[in-house]
Amino acid sequence: MKLSHFFARRYLFSKKSVNAINIISTISVVGVLVSSAALVIVLSFYNGMEKVILSMFSTFSPELRVEPAEGKLFSTHNELFENLRKQKEIKGYSEVLEEKVLLQYGNHQFIGQIKGIEPKSLNQHAADSMLYAGEFTISKENVSYAIIGASVQANLQIPIVGLQNTMLVNSPKKGGGNAVNPADDIIQRGISPRGVLKYQQGFDNLIITPIDFARDALGEYEKVSAIEIYTHNPDGLTTIEEQIQAMLGDEFRVLNREEQNPTLYKTVRTEKWAVFFILTFIGIIAIFNIIGSMTMLVIDKRQDMIILKSLGAENSLIQRIFYNEGMLISLIGSTFGILIGYIFCFAQDTFGFIRTQEGQNSIIDAYPVDMRLTDFGLVFLTVLLVSIVISYLSSYLSVKAIGSFHTKTSE
Structure with missing residues (x-):
């Protein structure tokens, strides 16, 4: 064992002659411990909320979405898209036609977004997590129905x-605007919600219908707005995305869920890291207690240090002693802090003792937790x-203080 390590460990764990030093050292350890635990807990809670929020917005978002690089519509009546539909990696494939429409019922009107999809693709969505009331169907016995947003x-x-x-459902005719009667330039179709x-x-203003009804209501029978794709192996989504992009070329964009909702993903992650840096700053202030602990230790052990210098010890040895002392405080505090943070998060994940506000519209009963190994490593x-920076600063100041005291004593 190195001499500096021996002295550092003995000074930290042995009983000091001044009780105040024990208290300050303990406060330093507790400060690092609380900071580390708080960072682990907050990051894990934010991960859990991020997971819930993104899963909510991904409920009706396909794994991959193909859109034109320019314009709003494109034709799929060619061999390229016929081959794409037949790809073995693809589990669900649906052509989509979307546009804003004027909805009317009695004396009430509302501008919504019609989304026409292939009826069989509705099976790819989780009905229990999306449906509030009624039936999760848009086609029954060859009759078209709609699912509407809240x-x-x-x-x-x-x-x-x-x-x-x-x-x-009202929409303007393509190339209209020349009729004597303005009503002749409007396509009007009726449909019942189920x-x-x-x-x-994400979808409270939607009206989901079969794509054939959407084509008829919009007067668009040749082109589509997008293609939504679901795969057999979500873990290999990146590879499949690259393959489809290479197949379609630069005329189309293949978007994953994050690329479909870039603002949402960026906002959620920005909030998480903003809180992380704020807590880190507070933790730095708490870790500065190490300087106070080292200062008190120098006062208590200055006679020992003077003796060591008289025996030929260099300033570097004394600096390493106090540096190792500060690092021991940090390592003990951070290790136990991360452990306490893990235990707290595990208990919340298992028992859910911190609960959200109760009510019928509550999305979750207890605050979600998602512990990630990368976060534990980042906190440590x-x-x-x-701690390295502060311990070095503490040891430097300690050696300087001892040097000044030794000079005065010699004089």
Whole structure:
């Protein structure tokens, strides 16, 4: 064992002659411990909330979405897209036609977004996590129905059961605007809703219909807005995305869920790291207690240091003693802090003792936790780097103080 390590460990764990030093050293350890535990807990809680939020917005987002690089519509009547539909990696494939429309029921009107999809692709979505009321279907016995968003239902005040629940979908005709009667430039089609989606910002203004109805309501029979794709192996999604992009070329964009909602993903992650840096700054202030602990230790052990210098010890040895002392405080505090943070997060994940506000509209009962190994490593590395800097500063000041005292004593 190196001499500097021996002295550092003995000074930390042996009983000091001054009780205040014990208290300050303990405060230093507790400061590092609390900072480390807080970082682990906050990051894990933010991971859990991030996972919940992104899963909510990904409920109706496909794994991959093909869009034109320019313009809004494109044709799929060619061999390229026929081959794409037949790819063995693809489990679900649906052509999509989207556009804003004016919805009308009785005296109520609402501007919504019609989304026409292939009826069989609806099976790719989790009905229990999306449907608020009614049936999760858009086609039954060759009759087209709609699933509407919560805002659509609330603004139109349309029932989802009964014979008198047909709403009108209005859209302008392509190339219209020349008719004597303005009503002749409007396509109007009727459809009845069979289900209402849960209130969620991503699709509360949607009206989901079979793509054939959307084509008829929009007067667009040749082109589509996008293609939505689901795969057999989500773990290999990046590879499949690259293969499809290479197949389609630069005229199209293949977007994963993060690329479909870039603002959402960026916002969630920015909030997480903003909180991390704020807590790190608070932790740095707490770790500065090490300087106070070293100062008190220098006062208590200055006679020992003077004796060591008289025996030929260099300043570098004394500096390493106090440097190792500071690092021991940091390592003990961070190790136990990360362990306590893990135990707390594990207990929350298992028992959910910290609960959200109860109510029928509550999305989750308890605050979610998602522990990630990378976060534990990041917390330990952050505390370690800060501790290295502060321990070095403490040891430097300690050696300088001892040197000044030794000079005065010699005089």
